[in-house]
Amino acid sequence: MASTTGLCAGRVTVVTGAGRGLGRAHALAFAAEGARIVVNDYGVGPDGSAARRSSGSSGSGPAERVVEEIRAAGGTAVAHTGDIATAEGASSLVATALDAFGRLDTLVNNAGFLRDRMLVNLDEDDWDAVVRVHLKGHFLPLRHAAAHWRAEAGSGRAPAARVVNTSSGAGLLGSVGQGNYSAAKAGILGLTLVAAAELGRYGVQVNALAPAARTRMTEQVFADAMAAPPGDDADAFDAMAPENVSPLVVWLGSAASAGVTGRVFEAEAGRITVMEGWRAGPTADKGARWTPAEAGAAATDLLTAAEPPRPAYGARR
Incomplete structure (x- = not known):
């Protein structure tokens, strides 16, 4: 693959959930910048069902097709x-990079699926499945990659390692009908902050992305954008194309992003935003214990002075 700038030349990048959508776009973009790629995809359907699963490494599933x-x-x-x-899958993911290429430089955690339900209809299996693939599916590859990088640092081979986690606007604001997904994606943000703080000593930078793009998971959300063709102009900008998100991911996954860690970005179309997270707003301090009535009066005054919250996606405005 012809490199555009060689930004990732010599680096090895693992991308999970890379058989389609955003993951595929990320894998292709990293490869275009000279990285060697481990393309992970379990081959399941948009809801995690096994119907579309690849039969194995010698099959022709989504991971193999991207390769x-x-x-x-x-x-x-x-x-x-x-x-x-x-644990076995995450361990073998890291081992695949080391066996094939002798190193691991960048981990892009992207794999996930949806099982949307309103809370009163959300059963335990759908909760567990979504939290498992998104949150545990971030933790385990990160844990095994971090163990490798810690060992490298301990041996005097300080890595310039990068992790890019995939959250969502649903994790930042919540999304009606997606209690399981929103909780998992919010958890990824917390995991990102902890990992950035803990792993910096080993030469590892950890950041998170909240992307918006057209994928199997968002085909209903962006139905209008999908239905509307870009027009007669072949060069018209397809705002919802997943490829729009990948340049930021590639930069975060490269050595060029040195010093950037513990950050959360939104990326959509041609827009990049640094998210500033929870910050202290108006505060009242009595210097002693409040009564419930006093606490309520103080909270009411503080809420009047505070910025109004942004509504959850899908909430009535």
């Missing part, structure tokens, strides 16, 4: 079809 795309363009890639929300 073929990268190789056809002159790049270097291997497939990994394990379940990264298991």
Whole structure:
């Protein structure tokens, strides 16, 4: 694959959930910048069902097809079809990078699926499945990659390692009908902050992205954008294309992002935003214990002075 600037030349990047959508776009973009890629995809349906699962590493599932795309363009890639929300799958993911390429530089945690329900209809299995693939599916690959990088640092081979986690606007604001997904994506933000604080000593930077793009998971949300063709102009900007998000991910996953860690970005179309998270707003301090009535009066005054919250996605305004 012809490199555009060689920003990631010599680096090895793992992308989970890279068989389609955002993950595929990220894998292709990293490869275009010279990275060698481990393309992970378990091959399941949009709701995590096993119907579309690849039969194995020798099959022709989504991971293998992306590998073929990268190789056809002159790049270097291997497939990994394990379940990264298991210890065995996450361990073998890191091992695949080390066995194939002898190193690991960047981990992009992207895998996930949806099982949307209103809270009163959300059963325990749908809660567990979504939290497992998103939150545990971030933790386990991160844990195994971090153990490798810690060992490298301990041996005097300080890595310039990068982790890019995938959250969502649902994790930042909440999203009606997505209690399980919103909770998992919010958890990813907390995990990102902790990992950035803990792993910096080993040469690891950890950031998170809240992307908005057209994928299998968002096809209903962006139905109008999908239905509307870009127009007669072949060069018209497709605002919801997942490829719009990947340049920021590639930069965060490269050595060029040195010093950037513990940050959360939103990326959509041509827009990049640094999210500033929870910050202290108006405060009242009595210097002693409040009565409930006093606490209520103080809270009411503080809320009057505070910025109004942004509504959850899908909430009535």
